Amino acid sequence: MAAQSRYVEVAQHITALGAVKRALTRTLPAECPSGSAHVLSLLNAHGEMRMSRLSELLGIDTSVTSRHVAHAAQRGWLERLPDPADGRSRLLRLTPAGRDLIDSLGDRAVAMIARKLADWSDAELDALTTMLGRLRADFGDCRIPGPRDDGPPAPGSSGTAGSTGAHEAAGPLLPRTPTPSHA
Amino acid sequence: MAAQSRYVEVAQHITALGAVKRALTRTLPAECPSGSAHVLSLLNAHGEMRMSRLSELLGIDTSVTSRHVAHAAQRGWLERLPDPADGRSRLLRLTPAGRDLIDSLGDRAVAMIARKLADWSDAELDALTTMLGRLRADFGDCRIPGPRDDGPPAPGSSGTAGSTGAHEAAGPLLPRTPTPSHA
């Protein structure tokens, strides 16, 4: 356990990194919003998968994933095939068009990063990705914590968390603030 | 200049870190949205400042900053004082209530991070914050790139660029994708 100030800094950096993410997003063409790009990128990196798995990798709710996937499917960037093992499930597969698109998107993003991070050595970049990878892994599946508070305190239970995560789920997050009405 | 794959990894991590950011956001009380929390956090860390400066630190447009600040001001978390040096400008100052709030928010976020990153040593956390600081510094001011591209990144960028500050604006980003009508 380190000093609080160190954690505060981590929090500030993570929050502020949103600006960098938006800058990356601006390199995308208008027809391909950030959500679609992320979907295609993951399919390209991990191959065919189900909605639930993709949702897990994206770290967002399945309903949102469904929207992004539908958008990409309408554009012809991916296919939703029936899952022979489970009639409820659908397998997502990148189409050649989708692969071409993700390649061009990658080029743009990479060009920007390469320019900004031109001074970083290979070792430094490796250290960065290693740390970010560990950071993400330690946070685990960041989707809805689970301790739905029906009103009063009701902490305790929870126990939800990631059955699915990149690894085992860490403890449940803090309760969603039982609607304090001060301030 | 490193291999493309390294940059791709960096891009994927930055994008995926959005999920971690949302997890942190969920620790906030309903009355204090993420935007307000970020504003208060920066005022707490850097002290009194003008709108334009805050906007720069947030990495967002001044119009958005204005909204967040107005929200926080209405809640009594900060004051907008006239700037004796420039009648058009306003100085933002945290109120005692705002300071109390940011402290409590920090506690929540820190509690979560401390739990998730319990295995990290002080040195590792330092390495992480140092790298993230440098990453942000090298990306510079990520707000609207402006139509022109001045070319390569500013020469002296690398350094370790310390903490939170996004530092002075850096070179413009890539052109906003000149409406490529392909794909």
Add this chain to the structure above:
DNA sequence: TATTGTTATACTCTATAACTATA
């Protein structure tokens, strides 16, 4: 009854443009 995925609804964040008031 439990689970996979979809759709409808609402909220937050952000960017662009138009506008005011100072400089």
Add this chain to the structure above:
DNA sequence: TATAGTTATAGAGTATAACAATA
């Protein structure tokens, strides 16, 4: 004319809830 800040409008992302089909 240029700049600091505000407000109105529009687009994107996400979470919750209700629902459909299958296990």
